[in-house]
Amino acid sequence: MRVLLVRHGQSENNVLADKMTYDEYIATRSHEPDLTPVGEEQARRLAQFFGGAAQPDADLTERRASISEQPVTALYTSPMLRALRTTAPLAAALGLAPEVWVDIHEHGGLFTGDPRNGTAVNFSGMGRAEMQQRFPGFLLPPEVTEDGWWWNGYEEIEQCTVRARRVAETLCAWAKTRKDEVILLVTHGTFMDQLLKALIGAGEQPNFFFSHLNTGVSRVDFLEGGLIAVRYLNRAPHLPLELYTR
Template sequence: MRLILIRHGQSGNNLIWEQTGGSVGRHPDTPLTDRGHEQARKLAAAVADGVLPWRIGALYCSLMTRAVQTAAPLADALDLPLGHLDIFESDGPYDEDPATGARTPHAGAGRTALLGLSRRLELADDVDESGWWRGDVENADGRLARATRVLEEVRQRHTSLWPTDSGTAGGSAARDAVALVTHGHFTQYLLRAFLSIDTIGGWIDIDNTSVTLLEEQAAYGNTPVAVRINWTPHLTEAERTT
């Protein structure tokens, strides 16, 4: 299995944190900033020009606005549909009481708003004008389990893409990776699930629109390998944001 994890571009909430070190004024479903849109465009152009060592055969994104906005130019560049998996940010969309910090679930963007971000989205029938999220604020104990479930679903859904022992893929030797456009915090759990890390005492930096390459290497008994983490070949140092 080959996976490409992509974090969304700089969001309004990211900018608030950068400027204030806090979350006062955050939006429950924050869009990208102008810089975030530019990061997404540069990523799409670089991928189309062949910056990645693998081609993308399937593309998924979180239904949070910032992730769809990041994935949209990439989907256009690759002429791929934007299916979606359970790869929203940790806790899900939520409102936060600025006085108490209490969090309540937010439904996220409605169907028309989402399709306005990208017509390539393939939405489930139950995504309607009221939004897409029906759950509570996610319990922290559920994050790793969700990441594990996502990886298993990808594995089962795209067996034709994975390289065989001879080094070619069952369906197409060129288009042999699945890309997930997701979030900085949830990427921590996707990495842990892929590498079988039950607990971790630190944090892995994941910059906006950074690329993380993960592969199970057949030559070594399908050993999971983090080939690259937090890679931003499409951005200059000055263009990188967290």
């Protein structure tokens, strides 16, 4: 089984974080940022890359082969808006119905305020009816209710670690029954870091971070005997350099 981890396109919060101090950022960030125009273009190029161009392109075919020699067979997405918006054109290009997987949301959950001083405010997120209306064809789990999907306040990094391990255990279980599949997850930077660490058994809080560009792709192969091979990290062959953002 092959798993492709894809970070969402550039979000409004990403832009703020790039030009502000952390204190300024935490005071102004959105609990549910949308994609920027740059993020939309990254998502469009990602979809074109995986879904194939209208005209045959030998270079595109070669670059696509460098990511995965086999086509994507299953598509999962975080329930956060920036991930859903990144997934929508990808799903259309692949002809797949994406499944929302609540456990692959970003560290922290949906909040505003400063968790360092106890002023964080929780938001429940997009409700089921709204998500179905805005993203028709997406498969929603029971955890996405009419009232939303997030009620846990600010999620500390230790809680994110536990959640990433739970996702890693699910992927390892799938590897026994979904051996020929290529599964693509549209998720988030810090969660991707935590999931990769969980998959390689890096320990509680190791002093390193797997960083990803917006729509950067990492590949993990699940081999016979429980062996896990990290084939590559943070590739973006679908983007020109001017669209590299973090």
